[in-house]
Amino acid sequence: MINFGLIGAGRIGQVHARSLAAHPNARLVAIADPVIEAAEKLAKSYDARAVADAEELFQADDIDAVIIGSPTPLHVAHITAAVKAGKAALCEKPIAMSSADEEKLMKAIEGYDAKVMLGFNRRFDPAFAAVRKAVSDGKIGGEIEQLTIISRDPAAPPKEYIAVSGGIFKDMTIHDFDTAQFMLGPIKTVQAVGQNLDPELADTGDFDAAVITLIAESGAVATITNSRHCSSGYDQRLEAFGKDGALFAENIRPTTVRFSNNQVTDAQDVYLDFFLDRYADAYALELGHFIDALEAGEEISPSIADGFAALRIAEAAEESAHDGSKPIHL
Amino acid sequence: MINFGLIGAGRIGQVHARSLAAHPNARLVAIADPVIEAAEKLAKSYDARAVADAEELFQADDIDAVIIGSPTPLHVAHITAAVKAGKAALCEKPIAMSSADEEKLMKAIEGYDAKVMLGFNRRFDPAFAAVRKAVSDGKIGGEIEQLTIISRDPAAPPKEYIAVSGGIFKDMTIHDFDTAQFMLGPIKTVQAVGQNLDPELADTGDFDAAVITLIAESGAVATITNSRHCSSGYDQRLEAFGKDGALFAENIRPTTVRFSNNQVTDAQDVYLDFFLDRYADAYALELGHFIDALEAGEEISPSIADGFAALRIAEAAEESAHDGSKPIHL
Amino acid sequence: MINFGLIGAGRIGQVHARSLAAHPNARLVAIADPVIEAAEKLAKSYDARAVADAEELFQADDIDAVIIGSPTPLHVAHITAAVKAGKAALCEKPIAMSSADEEKLMKAIEGYDAKVMLGFNRRFDPAFAAVRKAVSDGKIGGEIEQLTIISRDPAAPPKEYIAVSGGIFKDMTIHDFDTAQFMLGPIKTVQAVGQNLDPELADTGDFDAAVITLIAESGAVATITNSRHCSSGYDQRLEAFGKDGALFAENIRPTTVRFSNNQVTDAQDVYLDFFLDRYADAYALELGHFIDALEAGEEISPSIADGFAALRIAEAAEESAHDGSKPIHL
Amino acid sequence: MINFGLIGAGRIGQVHARSLAAHPNARLVAIADPVIEAAEKLAKSYDARAVADAEELFQADDIDAVIIGSPTPLHVAHITAAVKAGKAALCEKPIAMSSADEEKLMKAIEGYDAKVMLGFNRRFDPAFAAVRKAVSDGKIGGEIEQLTIISRDPAAPPKEYIAVSGGIFKDMTIHDFDTAQFMLGPIKTVQAVGQNLDPELADTGDFDAAVITLIAESGAVATITNSRHCSSGYDQRLEAFGKDGALFAENIRPTTVRFSNNQVTDAQDVYLDFFLDRYADAYALELGHFIDALEAGEEISPSIADGFAALRIAEAAEESAHDGSKPIHL
Secondary structure (H helix, E strand, O other): OEEEEOOOOOHHHHHHHHHHHHHEEEEEEEEOOHHHHHHHHHHHHHEEEEEEOHHHHHHOOOOOHHHEOOOOOHHHHHHHHHOOOOOEEEEEOOOOOOOOOOHHHHHOOOOOOOOOEEEEEHHHHHHHHHHHHHHHHHOOOOOOOOOEEEOOOOOOOOOOHHHHHHOHHHHHHHHHHHHHHHHHOOOOEEEEEEEEOOOOHHHHOOOOOEEEEEEEOOOOEEEEEOOOOOOOEEEEEEEEEOOEEEEEEEEOOOEEEEEOOOOOOOEOOOOOOHHHHHHHHHHHHHHHHHHHHHHHHHOOOOOOOHHHHHHHHHHHHHHHHOOOOOOEEE | OOOEEOOOOOOHHHHHHHHHHHHOEEEEEEEOOHHHHHHHHHHHHHEEEEEEOOHHHHHOOEEEEEEOOOOOHHHHHHHHHHHHOOOOEEEEEOOOOOOHHHHHHHHHOOOOOOEEEEOOOOHOHHHHHHHHHHOOOOOOOOOEEEEEEEEEEEOOOOHHHHHHHOOHHHHHHHHHHHHHHHHOOOOOEEEEEOOOHHHHHHHHOOOOOEEEEEOOOOOOOOEEEEOOOOOOEEEEEEEEEOEEEEEEEEEOOOOEEEEEOOOOEOOOOOOOOOHHHHHHHHHHHEEEEHHHHHHHHOOOOOOHHHHHHHHHHHHHHHHHHOOOOOOEEE | OOOEEEEEHHHHHHHHHHHHOOOOOEEEEEEEOOOHHHHHHHHHHHOHHHOOOOOOHHOOOOEEEEEOOOOHHHHHHHHHHHHOOOEEEEEEOOOOOOHHHHHHHHHOOOOOOOOOOOOOOOHHOHHHHHHHHHHHOOOHHHOEEEEEEEEEEEOOOOOHHHHHHHHHHHHHHHHHHHHHHHHOOEEEEEEEEOOOOOOHHHHOOOOOOOEEEEEEEEOOEEEEEEEEEOOOOOEEEEEEEOOOOOEEEOOOOOOOOEEOOOHHHHHHHOOOHHHHOHHHHHHHHHHHHHHHHHHHOOOOOOOOHHHOOOOOOHHHHHHHHHHHOOHHHH | OOEEEEEEEOOOHHHHHHHHHHHHOEEEEEEEEOHHHHHHHHHHOOOEEEEEOHHHHHHHHOOOEEEEOOOOOHHHHHHHHHHHOOOOEEEOOOOOOOOOHHHHHHHHHOOOOOEEEOOOHHHHOOOHHHHHHHHHOOOOOOOOOOOOOOOOOOOOOOOHHHHHHHHHHHHHHHHHHHHHHHHHOOEEEEEEEOOOOOOHHHHHHOOOOEEEEEEOOOOOEEEEEOOOOOOOOOEEEEEEEOEEEEEEOOOOOOOOOOEOOOOOOOOOOOOOOOHHHOHHHHHHHHHHHHHHHHOOOOOOOOOOHHHHHHHHHHHHHHHHHHOOOOOOOO
């Protein structure tokens, strides 16, 4: 049984709280959020205690591991505190606002037995994981040669969110960059084209769509197509093409119902609306993996290094998109 | 090279004329239709001669084979005349208005070398034929155990047509009965439920929908679901289920385009509207099979016997539907 | 909060125990099973008490409702005891071995405020429920005209199970009969063809496949195609056809992954293996509906009457299948 | 009626000969090929005359239009000769080996009434054309924002072909470049990554796969993913994404049959093998469009300018792929 502290009582915090409650080997002990009302409300539902300061979780004797769902600028500090306090940590993406923090973090936790996992939930999505496994099992005749990732949000977040998000590449594409790493191994070259499609978002200073090309050390090439809007819902697909076959992970709908009339045939429902639904299983499986790894004393993955590798790709994409989409070598 | 006479310049006659023109080993020599203007118009397009009386085709020295697209009550007489004149014949379904005509026909052509093929085009549909072949090749682990046929027309024909059609079972389901024979072999028991769904057709004295259950001598069971209307177009599908697998022949759309918006996703086009489009390939392949069999001097199939076997199933279905859907044993 | 007693610690009992644990307004208090070890094992996981005799649940003051997962021959007695003890009851299908028990049951509980729900989980399956709702919302232009149900188990149960199952119609098709009622309203005529496809099961005295035609009072016709085996898994589909459209509920796979190589393209995974997986959501939603209805003091559905109506259809199907598939009028 | 001369009796020549024979308003008069046996063989099938020298076609009084299926290095000369001789011309892609030929060609035909169409058959593919039309009709809420083209050949051509092909971008991707123009309008920036996946082709000096990003003047971004091999056949798809919807053109299979067993479900056939099958309809529709435009005296499209525009994109892609995939501005 692993006793958990949860940092952050927002949307993601609620998802993790529910997953913890459902997991037979986990117990949610305490929830920290500076908005103490939010922490208290969530704590009440799950019979946990609420605190305003995450520091209390790091100091608590009855907590083995923390889930870090605090704002990104706090991630490095929270990871550091957890590691120094001997707590395992599952940290949401991105790991930091800048890859420059890597050295700082590694230095701060040097000598400690760090058990830190990055919350790249797509690695645990049943479809994406099945694609990766099928590739490893040789189903397409070797490694992936070409990878096509389509990743579009149903609608843009509020401008206030965009302003502090770190930009589309660190905020949104970061997941796809990790997916590319997960599927292809290390990435060596990054190119990006940013688009500004929605006039409403023109003054945010951020792109609202982007197309990125990644070249992996393996020679494989990935394209990532992002948009902050998609009329049909949360569009999350990928295709892995290889010498002897191809694998496709398709979108998920609420049911399998199809509809035909005199305009359309075999029409399906729109996609699940957003990540809390689309990746509900992935979040639970991610947590299960973390718990299993802790209990078995095994290496934890995705790691801090994976988190910073994805962040460096995001930074390269940003540079490319702002510099005439020139190729950036990592 | 086989020289053809065509009886009937209507919709089906036009399909056959086009197929003949496109076939390298066929030549359309003459077209007979009592509506001589129709015969002349079609003849002009294909550089053939037009006659009013089919008898002229049977007597013509430059004709090797006839395609019989005359009204059903004339089929037996036209087959008889063709056989006696030494012409091969491809006759549209149904072979007759009553199975009682079988004895009459067989007696009339006794001693002649009859080369007669029934126009059950579905046997030549690429999808249906592929299903049959896959079953024979052992893809589902032996013969079909359960067969599901869905067969719906886009819209009802004019009441005048229904009045002389012989009823839904002989006019429409006859194709599905032959498909069942083609897939399962001889049928031994027939049950049918007739439906009257469209108030507009209430006074035709005919059903406008029906559900039929067939038991084959093999022990397989088939269901056929018919309707005179289908909002999405011409609905023509089947499923063949066996011990080790299943095969599905799906509907055909004009293109492979799919469409998604905020209401539907991966919506496809409505089905091809009706038999001239849906079975365009099947008509051409049927004719090709007839020509090949004639040139090779091989057995011709589907045969007169197949035509009457399907007709007997239709008559049994009609009796069942009118008599409380009791089972009729053939 | 509703306090539950659970009768039966087998497969279905375990499903319900899990659903109860996950439901915010339910508490599992006690589990009864004559195999006391099974009851104890399950009770331990969910912090409940175990008893051998269901009678203890009916007498317990801390129990508001029972879930009846006992063998079918005990259902009527358990429902009666629950109602007399003032407990609500959710009873698994079929409600009894014979429709003759209806009068007995109704008499026994006459005058009591019976709160009994039948466990026809398919009504709560998200896809089937969405089809029913879409029909009610007018999506296909009125009521269903033709309903096609395909329902095949992945593999036959042990012969010992078949021997006491009451036969394929009461054991397996009973769900489809209720689905037909749910979709079409009352059924008035039943015809059935039984098949014996698997030589291994030849000596069970039961059919291992069947095709049933139902005529509803509305004039709609349903076909049900059943088999005790299906190589691709648990095959659970339906099509609802109406004047202006059609709705299809498709099978469910573990993921959305598709695979292509030089033999197949867009190949999907085999279906979820069996009812515990396929209808996992349906079981939870069914329980949620029961709890909601109890808390709101509303009419409970599906009712005892629905349970016996489905049973009468099953008995009619059995009679028809054993008597030359003659039509039976209810 | 338009009388045609056909230059080239190879694979493409044969396709055009068949389309001409089937078209009601076209007549194939003569076929030119330096391999006179090939010309004679084809001419015999279609009742035309055979010549070795294309010049004879340009001089022939009984020829209104020519189809230029000669090797690419001869295209400009053949177009020039046709235009000067007052013949209309339908020329296969690419229009030339180098965009430098544009000025030369335009000068040579200056003052003549040039009726020249480029053979970009994908514009006439029913699915691609339907996507373009649906976009124009406003189905996705305005113009395309992101375009994803997947275009893979079933297997690499012989090395001898590759050696004279002009490279993957001019030989293969040229079609996709034109598709991008057709869908998005003028392209302003090109980036390309070349891949060498097949060791067998390592010494050809050409890439055997490529991923290209195009930025259109409209702001739309297209990705093109090419490969010289695809185990499932000729992989030809595209997705057009816009503000209010998306359109997908899927691959084509020989039939609609799907297959399920204990390994796969709803598995479809592999794709049509190659362009002669996949684009059979497109070739016929392309020719029909050419004939219609000639008879109506209308502007002919795609034009010489479209041919050179696509060629300039190909040259930019080649430069980019050979220069670290830097962006090239047109």
